[in-house]
Amino acid sequence: MKSGFVMLAGRSNVGKSTLLNALIGTKVSIVSPKPQTTRHPIRGILHDARGQLVFVDTPGVFLGRKDRVSTTLNEFVHETLDGVDAVIYVMDPSRDIGAEELYIQNLLRQIKVPVIALINKMDLPESERSFTETYRAVDVGQSQNFELSAINRKNLNRLIDVLFTLSQNGDAHYPDLQLTDIGHNQWLEELIREKIFLNLNEELPYSIKVSLDELETRPDGSRYIAASIWTTDERYKRMIIGAKAQMLKKIGAAARNELEHVTGTKIFLELTVKVDPKWQERFV
Numbered sequence: 712m713k714s715g716f717v718m719l720a721g722r723s724n725v726g727k728s729t730l731l732n733a734l735i736g737t738k739v740s741i742v743s744p745k746p747q748t749t750r751h752p753i754r755g756i757l758h759d760a761r762g763q764l765v766f767v768d769t770p771g772v773f774l775g776r777k778d779r780v781s782t783t784l785n786e787f788v789h790e791t792l793d794g795v796d797a798v799i800y801v802m803d804p805s806r807d808i809g810a811e812e813l814y815i816q817n818l819l820r821q822i823k824v825p826v827i828a829l830i831n832k833m834d835l836p837e838s839e840r841s842f843t844e845t846y847r848a849v850d851v852g853q854s855q856n857f858e859l860s861a862i863n864r865k866n867l868n869r870l871i872d873v874l875f876t877l878s879q880n881g882d883a884h885y886p887d888l889q890l891t892d893i894g895h896n897q898w899l900e901e902l903i904r905e906k907i908f909l910n911l912n913e914e915l916p917y918s919i920k921v922s923l924d925e926l927e928t929r930p931d932g933s934r935y936i937a938a939s940i941w942t943t944d945e946r947y948k949r950m951i952i953g954a955k956a957q958m959l960k961k962i963g964a965a966a967r968n969e970l971e972h973v974t975g976t977k978i979f980l981e982l983t984v985k986v987d988p989k990w991q992e993r994f995v
């Protein structure tokens with residue numbers, strides 16, 4: 712059987728996580744319009760009669776911030792570029808090439824693994840993807856070029872075919888029902904973090920961490936979930952809670968609705984906002 716490791720790389724916000732979810736067919740990795748949504752590498756596993764492809768979704772290359780989180784992310788991208796069967800370099804035709812794009816292109820030119828250059832978001836009207844031609848001209852020594860839309864899932868099968876041809880024969884890395892390497896609890900934390908990202912407008916989300924405190928299935932099948940939202944400053948805490956706790960309610964309702972939809976059970980979700988200026992040092 713074929714067994715391949717494929718890394719998704721690219722600038723923040725180009726749609727790597729959306730593409731991962733489309734390839735796996737279920738929500739493995741959270742998605743938002745804000746940069747640096749993905750904070751830790753997350754694997755999604757695709758099973759097929761031909762074998763198995765393990766996709767690694769990575770935090771987007773983001774040079775704007777020099778704090779600990781982004782430094783760690785960029786180091787991670789450096790370290791993991793070697794040792795995979797293929798890299799999919801995801802590009803967004805609605806934004807011009809900038810410093811981050813050049814930085815990642817430079818990295819990609821240095822690696823020996825086959826690179827697939829993929830222009831995403833092709834569902835956007837032409838007027839909104841003004842830089843399509845610029846990206847078509849990109850040369851990082853790629854072995855293939857793709858243009859598709861992760862949102863409407865066009866052309867994914869052709870991409871999967873190519874990835875299987877690039878993969879080696881080998882043993883499966885994961886059992887055939889396993890779709891991701893992140894555990895249930897971590898996925899819950901991620902889902903709550905996604906709702907924070909989607910609802911808050913400020914720079915704030917980068918200073919946030921969600922941790923699960925309690926998860927209990929009650930006799931009637933409903934679930935009780937308690938989680939903490941950690942932030943670095945009282946001022947941020949007030950923003951997350953919002954006037955009359957409206958913001959926190961909105962975040963909680965969005966997470967609860969999605970969880971009820973996915974699990975088909977009633978969910979009670981209790982969120983508490985906590986301040987710890989040093990959470991980044993403790994958790995990252």
Ligand SMILES: Nc1nc2c(ncn2[C@@H]2O[C@H](COP(=O)(O)OP(=O)(O)OP(=O)(O)O)[C@@H](O)[C@H]2O)c(=O)[nH]1
Pocket residue numbers: 721722723724725726727728729730741742743744745746747748749750769770771772831832833834835859860861862863
């Ligand atoms: N129109 C359109 N939007 C897309 C497509 N793929 C992703 N997006 C949107 O682009 C935004 C960023 O998507 P993500 O999947 O979170 O991007 P990412 O590359 O994982 O970003 P980071 O995790 O921050 O590195 C979201 O608002 C997505 O809905 C697509 O094919 N078409």
Ligand SMILES: [Mg+2]
Pocket residue numbers: 727728729740741742748749768769770771
């Ligand atoms: Mg992502």
